Amino acid sequence: MAPVAPKSGDAIFASVDRVNAELFTLTYGAIVRQLLTDLEEVDEVNKQLDQMGYNIGVRLVDEFLAKSNVNRCVDFRETAEVIAKVGFKMFLGVTASVTNWDAEGTTCSIILEDNPLVDFVELPDTCQGLYYCNILSGVIRGALEMFLFPSPSGVNENRSHVAA
Amino acid sequence: MGREVSESCVESLVAEIVSSYCRGFYADKPELAAPRIEAIGFQVGHQLSERYTMDRPRFTDHLEAIKFICKDFWSELFKKQIDNLKTNHRGTFVLQDNRFRWLAHMSVDPSVETTGSIQDPSAMAENRAAQATGLHLYFPCGIIRGALSNLGIPCAVSADISNLPACSFVVRIKA
Numbered sequence: 001m002a003p004v005a006p007k008s009g010d011a012i013f014a015s016v017d018r019v020n021a022e023l024f025t026l027t028y029g030a031i032v033r034q035l036l037t038d039l040e041e042v043d044e045v046n047k048q049l050d051q052m053g054y055n056i057g058v059r060l061v062d063e064f065l066a067k068s069n070v071n072r073c074v075d076f077r078e079t080a081e082v083i084a085k086v087g088f089k090m091f092l093g094v095t096a097s098v099t100n101w102d103a104e105g106t107t108c109s110i111i112l113e114d115n116p117l118v119d120f121v122e123l124p125d126t127c128q129g130l131y132y133c134n135i136l137s138g139v140i141r142g143a144l145e146m147f148l149f150p151s152p153s154g155v156n157e158n159r160s161h162v163a164a
Numbered sequence: 165m166g167r168e169v170s171e172s173c174v175e176s177l178v179a180e181i182v183s184s185y186c187r188g189f190y191a192d193k194p195e196l197a198a199p200r201i202e203a204i205g206f207q208v209g210h211q212l213s214e215r216y217t218m219d220r221p222r223f224t225d226h227l228e229a230i231k232f233i234c235k236d237f238w239s240e241l242f243k244k245q246i247d248n249l250k251t252n253h254r255g256t257f258v259l260q261d262n263r264f265r266w267l268a269h270m271s272v273d274p275s276v277e278t279t280g281s282i283q284d285p286s287a288m289a290e291n292r293a294a295q296a297t298g299l300h301l302y303f304p305c306g307i308i309r310g311a312l313s314n315l316g317i318p319c320a321v322s323a324d325i326s327n328l329p330a331c332s333f334v335v336r337i338k339a
Contacts, residue, residue, distance in 0.1 A: 023241055
């Protein structure tokens, strides 16, 4: 039997149930707002977003594997590409790019030029130090751990891009 | 059609915030978690209704506003309209969705009410699961309350899942 070819991110995105991105953007914004009210400290909120993202990432991996038919990735380079091109596409409907590789191939940046989480979002000055998209860092970290890539140095989010 | 994301994004987000409140901050204190989940929904509903009514004239009465929620608003969110609308003509409306999407992926205990329940210590674990379901429902209740609030209609909204897979949202307009 011929092996099933891996599906492109576009094909998977077209096949999953989709919703209005505004609902997603506004829900995330409301969650961040509520966390800021409850936790008060920006660092606490960053941590909570990362933890929530981690829990989500661990679960999303199942859906990812079920729908994408990706072949086993050979190395971290390949894994990063798959996350950027297939993972982000099938969930957020946008692709990311991978750059900034270090010499050992253990660190890279995954850049999201177009990010549904931040549509129409403006941060007031009172939120200095808030990593608004930190949930994405957690999602990637959770997903990577499922692929046995523990990231002890963590996934850091800096403004609009993520360094893994 | 505007920008889209996969449905699992929204479901995961809501499931995770409910779970964080249930396990973490307000473990075993649904009375503290519930208003926060509802507040998140309220914010979302308020902003969405603002966007979806930008180009429209104001609604002439409460019924017109409720019908907007049942048709256009619900369609934007769930790609379908509310299936059944009932009213007692005295400020109470029941919006019934015969197959509420957000319940479809959760295992649900029909005895759950959004008004919360007395905790019996021996049934705590089982109740936690039921609690999580109940807390999930505060989110769409908040959305409806927020949307109506933006239309100038203060109200209270609760969910009734005694008739699964249908979910009924009971809107009581405040005089």
